[in-house]
Amino acid sequence: MIVMAFEYKRLNKTTKIILTLLLIAGCIVLTYMLDKGIIGTSYTVRIVRISVIYALIGVSMNLVNGFTGVFSLGQAGFMAIGAYTVGVLTIPLASRPNVYYLVPISEKIQDLVMPFGVALIIGGIFAAIFAALIGTPVLRLKSDYLAIATLGFSEIVRAIIANNQMWPITNGSLGLKSIPTFPSLFIPVIISTVGIAFMVLLIKSSYGRAFKAIREDEVAAEAMGINLFKHKGLSFIISAFFAGVGGGLLAAHLTAIDSNQFKIMVTYELLLIIVLGGLGSVTGTVISSFMICSGKELLRWFDLPHSIGTWKIPIFRPGLRMVIFSLLLMTVVLFWRRGLMGRKEFSWDGIYNFLRRWPWRVRRLIRGDYSKKQEEVTPNA
Amino acid sequence: MDQVTLFQNLVTGVSLGSAYALIAIGYTMVYGILRLINFAHGDIFMMAGYFTIFAVSSFGMPWYITILFVTVVTVILGVTIEKVAYRPLRESPRMSIMISAIGVSYLLVNSATYLFTGLPRAFPQLGFLQKVYHIGDVSAPIVTFITPVVTIVILFVLLYLVNFTKIGMAMRAVSKDFEAARLMGIEINKIISITFVIGCSLAAISAILYFSPRPMVFPFSGFMPGLKCFVAAVLGGIGNIPGAVIGGFIIGLAETFLVGIFPQLTGYSDAFTFVLLIVMLLFRPTGLLGEKIAEKV
Numbered sequence: 001m002i003v004m005a006f007e008y009k010r011l012n013k014t015t016k017i018i019l020t021l022l023l024i025a026g027c028i029v030l031t032y033m034l035d036k037g038i039i040g041t042s043y044t045v046r047i048v049r050i051s052v053i054y055a056l057i058g059v060s061m062n063l064v065n066g067f068t069g070v071f072s073l074g075q076a077g078f079m080a081i082g083a084y085t086v087g088v089l090t091i092p093l094a095s096r097p098n099v100y101y102l103v104p105i106s107e108k109i110q111d112l113v114m115p116f117g118v119a120l121i122i123g124g125i126f127a128a129i130f131a132a133l134i135g136t137p138v139l140r141l142k143s144d145y146l147a148i149a150t151l152g153f154s155e156i157v158r159a160i161i162a163n164n165q166m167w168p169i170t171n172g173s174l175g176l177k178s179i180p181t182f183p184s185l186f187i188p189v190i191i192s193t194v195g196i197a198f199m200v201l202l203i204k205s206s207y208g209r210a211f212k213a214i215r216e217d218e219v220a221a222e223a224m225g226i227n228l229f230k231h232k233g234l235s236f237i238i239s240a241f242f243a244g245v246g247g248g249l250l251a252a253h254l255t256a257i258d259s260n261q262f263k264i265m266v267t268y269e270l271l272l273i274i275v276l277g278g279l280g281s282v283t284g285t286v287i288s289s290f291m292i293c294s295g296k297e298l299l300r301w302f303d304l305p306h307s308i309g310t311w312k313i314p315i316f317r318p319g320l321r322m323v324i325f326s327l328l329l330m331t332v333v334l335f336w337r338r339g340l341m342g343r344k345e346f347s348w349d350g351i352y353n354f355l356r357r358w359p360w361r362v363r364r365l366i367r368g369d370y371s372k373k374q375e376e377v378t379p380n381a
Numbered sequence: 382m383d384q385v386t387l388f389q390n391l392v393t394g395v396s397l398g399s400a401y402a403l404i405a406i407g408y409t410m411v412y413g414i415l416r417l418i419n420f421a422h423g424d425i426f427m428m429a430g431y432f433t434i435f436a437v438s439s440f441g442m443p444w445y446i447t448i449l450f451v452t453v454v455t456v457i458l459g460v461t462i463e464k465v466a467y468r469p470l471r472e473s474p475r476m477s478i479m480i481s482a483i484g485v486s487y488l489l490v491n492s493a494t495y496l497f498t499g500l501p502r503a504f505p506q507l508g509f510l511q512k513v514y515h516i517g518d519v520s521a522p523i524v525t526f527i528t529p530v531v532t533i534v535i536l537f538v539l540l541y542l543v544n545f546t547k548i549g550m551a552m553r554a555v556s557k558d559f560e561a562a563r564l565m566g567i568e569i570n571k572i573i574s575i576t577f578v579i580g581c582s583l584a585a586i587s588a589i590l591y592f593s594p595r596p597m598v599f600p601f602s603g604f605m606p607g608l609k610c611f612v613a614a615v616l617g618g619i620g621n622i623p624g625a626v627i628g629g630f631i632i633g634l635a636e637t638f639l640v641g642i643f644p645q646l647t648g649y650s651d652a653f654t655f656v657l658l659i660v661m662l663l664f665r666p667t668g669l670l671g672e673k674i675a676e677k678v
Contacts, residue, residue: 323491329488
């Protein structure tokens with residue numbers, strides 16, 4: 001055969017459904033095995049937990065930044081609100097005097113204990129209310145002013161949490177501890193999955209199309225009759241809600257929190273996740289969240305001292321890991337701007353054709369007729 | 382508040398404000414030309430603080446050589462950042478270049494933590510700068526009195542540079558319209574580099590003046606001053622050099638007096654700056670001295 005053009009083939013529907021079901025079943029089995037300790041260690045379970053939590057928060061940030069084109073840097077603040085709400089509401093009564101040992105807990109909340117799920121939703125709602133309050137002034141601003149203003153609000157949240165007047169509630173700079181953790185790995189996995197699924201449905205709805213229109217061109221979107229303020233606000237508030245829920249999950253994951261854990265560096269890390277995954281790709285964010293969270297643990301090797309024989313290599317000391325991480329972010333931003341997935345999503349067709357394309361390329365290489373310009377036939381999606 | 386405390390606060394506030402003003406000029410000039418918030422500017426300022434420590438503690442330089450050394454090294458750092466991280470993205474969307482700036486800031490903080498450890502380092506005594514000086518009942522280190530003078534002198538030099546020299550004219554042209562300036566034979570890259578040279582040397586001088594009356598430098602110590610100075614630049618009207626100085630003074634004085642009058646609000650002094658920013662953006666988005674810019678489609 002002389003014609004070697006690559007043909008983009010689609011899998012038939014049944015195959016895709018079977019593959020999807022297999023993937024879901026695989027995830028469930030994997031979670032179960034991790035949870036029961038059949039595979040991996042408690043360390044692996046911790047990494048998986050933090051990855052799914054960051055995936056949820058990452059997707060929530062991508063909803064605003066990647067899909068709506070609003071450059072918001074307030075995620076750490078929303079997370080702090082959610083985390084503190086969950087912390088305050090779920091610490092068992094018995095351990096409260098231990099936690100609030102310097103300033104006693106406020107009388108209004110001292111007997112208030114809620115189940116984890118309720119506290120989580122309340123945390124999300126608080127974050128959403130806060131987003132609604134600041135959204136009114138902030139969303140009127142243009143791109144870079146908005147970034148600075150959201151960043152500022154995130155710092156204000158931190159300042160308020162650590163402030164003297166808030167000691168009876170937030171325990172100030174001492175932070176909260178003895179927050180009950182998850183009884184099983186399934187809880188964070190399921191909550192994250194449900195949250196991400198909700199956001200995917202939102203993105204696929206008419207609201208999602210309006211978000212994307214705003215991202216592409218605000219003026220044109222407005223001319224098409226899209227209410228800019230309403231849609232940006234909606235995206236901002238929903239994003240804050242899930243960031244709050246994610247923060248609550250993080251509180252339960254860590255069991256001890258303090259306001260310094262919600263510094264702007266957290267937002268920068270989330271930014272790294274969504275930029276690496278692709279601004280505007282949900283699956284990209286999920287994949288890169290797992291890559292970054294596990295990568296951060298694996299790279300701990302760089303923080304330890306190493307030696308060749310008796311000679312201690314001077315570059316290995318604490319902090320090298322984060323330098324490598326920031327260099328990674330810079331590399332992605334400068335040379336690989338689309339990230340892993342660009343704006344595409346994971347699809348079986350994509351995987352199938354990706355796998356098929358390699359033998360095709362090799363064959364072309366062997367025949368040696370790659371000098372001829374051969375177009376790859378790609379479907380118009 | 383009695384008179385002595387009032388004057389004491391005034392002196393501290395003006396001095397802090399002048400240090401902020403110098404950083405804010407760097408923000409405002411870069412923003413005026415590139416339309417980019419240089420998120421890394423505060424961290425360049427922090428690095429300048431570390432360079433000073435090394436110049437004095439490790440190499441034992443005298444104070445005048447230290448100032449020169451720190452300025453040169455900081456300028457090299459800033460211009461390198463511009464060449465590596467901002468120039469390749471000049472044609473790409475605003476968001477990418479802003480993410481790149483955040484990436485640089487992240488990299489600088491992490492590098493500082495790695496190179497100098499996360500522990501605070503003592504800032505060295507620089508010649509006569511820390512000697513305490515008395516005017517009436519008000520006492521402060523000499524550097525507190527020098528800072529405003531330095532700032533005002535630099536302001537006038539810059540105003541001369543921007544308004545009456547060829548380079549200044551080129552800068553103004555580039556900030557108005559990139560393409561038109563290029564067609565007029567202006568070397569855009571050179572002008573942008575010069576802007577970064579000015580901005581970074583001011584950050585270096587500001588770092589010496591700012592850290593001298595303070596005991597410590599740590600990797601995050603550039604973050605808050607950086608954000609505040611951006612707010613200062615916005616308050617004064619971004620792109621406007623005298624505006625940045627006025628904004629810097631407002632933030633410095635407001636912060637000092639807030640803590641002086643309401644000591645219980647100390648924890649909110651950082652937050653207060655952002656409240657100021659929001660209020661300003663809502664009522665006068667172009668800042669005190671800014672020009673109105675029509676939205677381009």
